[in-house]
Amino acid sequence: MTQQSFKELGFTEKLLIVKPYLIIFFIPIVFTLLFGYVLSPVYVQGIPFAICDMDHSETSRSIADSFYDCPTFKITEDFETLDDIEEGILQSDIYGAVIIPEGFGSDIQNKRGAEATVLVDGTNFQISNNLQQYATTIFTMAGASIQMKYLEAGEMTPAQAKDSVLSLNIVSRNVFNPGLGYMYYLMPGLLAIFIQQSYLAVAPNAVIETKQKLRKLTMLSDDVRMREEVLPLVGQLLAFAGLSTISYLLSILILHGIYGFPLNGSFWLILLIQFIFIVDIAAMSIVIGTLFEMRVHVVQFTMFLTVPSILTCGFGWPEFMMTKIFAVIVKAVWPLYYYVVPLRNLLLKDADFSVIQSYIIGGIVFGAVWMLIGCILFRNKINVLKNANILVDE
């Protein structure tokens, strides 16, 4: 279409022409801004939690105060019985509770050993882990303080008592994501999905349009058809790839600049995995565009790929936890694995080429094989449609 004829079109027609380019460019950026903001608090705090103190001793109040002081908990003392607490957890009014029984303080004073019960709603993994971890820490600290008092009473000096109680120290470090921030963990996966879905929202449609045009051009020679229709398709896919790459780089800069996401890894490697993924996903677009006859159906189908592809690509459920055969199939049929894992390793771990080379090689092989399959399928499908005289109009 010439510049002049484009100018003559109405607003709606113009919008329909530029729509694919707008989608591929803006979807990753807009969603990065949105989800970066959603996940920006980094830690889960203020979780509704009940304290049921039946003892009201000095010791039990001191433990309750420790819970109040910890920002992870949002404490309520409105629940007085176990039934109340269970009902509160069923209603999701609270996510856990600590029950300090009557006689708790006197049991400790008389060295009889006291027992408190911590109830945690185990259905939400994120919340239950936080609650359990911080509740355990509070009780461990309380226990250590009491142990030291026992030891001091048993003719140990305070320093000896402290050494004995802290006889075995455990220090735990998280490497590559020290604060275990959920945003740092999730955003590379989300960004990969935004890139994948925005490309799939437009590229298979371009393939379908070309397929329909080629089907109609029955009288022309292969060379002319190639020049008239296939080369523009290649040009369109390349334009999508270019816009997608700009959008991808801008999204990473937004994550870094606005939300403080670590920006590690070589720029060229970040670009290389994007380039390989775009080739891979273009190959899949050709396959999908070949299999479907109508644009609207391909749009609908690709929307379903979001959830299954992110859950099977080794991001949330790592490869070592899959069966071998499952991992092989996943890597053979969808390319997200070759993109999302190295992207996370580059951004969070500052990975070098040696770390991601297996993904790069895998991605190249995937692209080559599926591009070949896609082209063969595309050519055969046009022949089948032509021979059977099938013309599909939407």
Next chain:
Amino acid sequence: MGDRLNDLLLSFIFFKIRHPNLVMSLLMFIIIPLASSLILGYEMRTDVASKIPTVVINNDNSDFARTFLDYVDESETFDIISYVDTYEEAEDMMFHDKAFAAVVIPENFYSDLQSGRSPVILTLFDGAQMSVVTYSKNAMTEILMTLKAAYTMNIFEGKQNVVPQQVMNQVMPVTTVTRLLYSPTRSLRNFLLPGMLAGIVQVALAISGAEAGYKNQKKRMPFYMHSEPLIRWSVIGTASMFLTLGVQWWIFGMPHRGDLPGFVLFTFLYSLTIVGLGYCIGSLFPDRAFCSQASCILVLPTTILGGYTWPVLAMPPAIQAVANCLPFTYYGDIARNVFFKPIEFHHMADEMFFMVKFFVIELIILALLKLWKQGVRGGKIAGAGKDISPEAKDNREVMQS
């Protein structure tokens, strides 16, 4: 053979062209959700992170250290894959995704322990693989706490002359019994799948709503007639949801403890809201494919915005306000709870009421949309009158007078 394949392919293409809606409905409501449920159920059948590749730096060759490491290796959670000499080697293995956890035992660990010099066991976890860390960290803490308790018992027995019957009370003056209610194994599969599978079916619901809305966009029909496609697709969506979640119950042994009839009604109401959302979008835009895209773009992000994985209470206040207006926020929560908690009908009442309110608002929006569209169409017809011939215009004026 080649001809037969060709015939088969042609028959399929012809069938697809003759019955496009049937094929897409089958694909969206049965084949894709069912396949996803089977694939994801198979993938995650181990439930939790197990046999996590672990690397060890053992700088102390004492029996005590070896016993501890045997204990780690024999646990279900960890699998010691390598012993290395330096911290750098261990970190390098984690850097290359060969190990996801590391244990560092310092030099003279046991002798320092005996002489009361408080040695430190360092554990490292790959923070980039959070789904593994959160589970493995708790498991490692439990192992180390048990070891510490055993050692402290020795101190009390030896140095304090406490009788063995009393020693436990002094080593652990405060015992906490932690009960993880409803999902005691901390299963990642149980945590993820109910909502994620519902997220797949909600895409089908939104698309079918958008398609029906687009189809009826220009039809003149009484307003109540719009309820037919809404109810039809909601019933189909409810059936699809139960088929998808049923795979987890019947094949992969996921529990279902909540009130089932209540959940059926709740699922139907939820389906109505999502089909209604798609229907409004389908009634608005002139491009069919864009209607599907727009409705999906509205519902897909709700699997995260609805707080299914990252809780709503941890989101910024503005997003919390948005999340509290999303049907998936309530559906995801109840879907998970029905699987694991013995919730009854009354526990879902507030959420059901929300769905009803949401649907009524959708109906109001739809009615306004239809009025607006009719106004626009009426305007166009009236506008078209300006171009008609003077004679016809005169005739119309005569008719109007």
